[in-house]
Amino acid sequence: MHPIVSVKWLKDNLEAPELIVLNASIPKAGEVSETVLAERLIPHTRFFDIKIKFSDVLAPFPSTCPSEGQFTQEAQTLGINKDSVIVVYDDKGIYSSARAWWLFRVFGHHNVAVLDGGLPEWNKFKYKTGPYQSYKGQKGNFVGLKDNNLMKSFEDVSAETQDKSQIIIDARSEKRFNCLVDEPKAGLRRGTIPNSINLPFESLIDEYCLKSTNELKHIFNTLAKPSDALTFSCGSGITACVVALGATLADYNNISVYDGSWTEYGTLTE
Numbered sequence: 001m002h003p004i005v006s007v008k009w010l011k012d013n014l015e016a017p018e019l020i021v022l023n024a025s026i027p028k029a030g031e032v033s034e035t036v037l038a039e040r041l042i043p044h045t046r047f048f049d050i051k052i053k054f055s056d057v058l059a060p061f062p063s064t065c066p067s068e069g070q071f072t073q074e075a076q077t078l079g080i081n082k083d084s085v086i087v088v089y090d091d092k093g094i095y096s097s098a099r100a101w102w103l104f105r106v107f108g109h110h111n112v113a114v115l116d117g118g119l120p121e122w123n124k125f126k127y128k129t130g131p132y133q134s135y136k137g138q139k140g141n142f143v144g145l146k147d148n149n150l151m152k153s154f155e156d157v158s159a160e161t162q163d164k165s166q167i168i169i170d171a172r173s174e175k176r177f178n179c180l181v182d183e184p185k186a187g188l189r190r191g192t193i194p195n196s197i198n199l200p201f202e203s204l205i206d207e208y209c210l211k212s213t214n215e216l217k218h219i220f221n222t223l224a225k226p227s228d229a230l231t232f233s234c235g236s237g238i239t240a241c242v243v244a245l246g247a248t249l250a251d252y253n254n255i256s257v258y259d260g261s262w263t264e265y266g267t268l269t270e
Contacts, residue, residue, distance in 0.1 A: 010042070021042055022045070039091070086109070093205065107144030117207075168232075191265075219246070233257075
């Protein structure tokens with residue numbers, strides 16, 4: 001699949017038997033995961049719970065990538081098969097849906113796309129919605145196989161700060177990157193990964209949708225060549241995936257995401 005699909009494409013293909021639609025919205029601080037299921041959703045939605053089901057909740061940092069076994073088990077519980085066509089969306093436009101898209105790629109499933117504009121774009125066209133219903137169907141046969149090259153560790157990124165051939169791109173806001181405001185996570189210091197450059201994820205989006213492919217290519221071409229090796233970071237590994245999505249659409253292939261991002265790096269360094 002192309003990395004993104006339009007709301008019209010999804011509307012036209014919503015009843016396809018192999019299609020699975022996943023809501024990968026994440027709650028605001030202090031809310032529980034079920035909060036994002038309170039509103040009316042795209043029909044046939046299944047909930048991809050990034051914060052609980054598809055994160056290692058025993059890890060010291062939030063939204064840590066799960067193990068192969070956990071990802072496989074939870075994906076099967078959602079009825080996902082090896083040949084499933086997956087579309088993921090979220091309630092903010094393009095935000096946490098990109099994290100779900102990236103996780104599927106990390107675990108070897110590339111037949112997955114992000115819904116461009118997400119639920120807000122779907123609602124703008126007044127397409128059909130309905131209440132959330134938890135999935136009670138058959139288990140799937142999906143089996144994840146992790147590609148460690150796509151998800152970088154603290155040790156990987158620490159080495160990359162000394163390696164000029166690897167470009168680290170930080171998706172946080174300009175003010176956070178330049179240490180002008182506090183980090184939203186309580187107790188986390190301000191700071192920046194050494195030798196990283198800033199590309200706020202919001203700069204890739206117009207209203208709710210990603211900018212055009214030509215605009216994305218222009219943005220990334222000012223920072224790196226398509227053949228360059230890029231590592232994306234942010235606060236906790238969520239919005240770094242938005243920039244990874246933009247880079248993929250701009251024909252950058254040698255890319256990875258720093259799983260712990262600044263939350264981990266800022267905690268483990270002085």
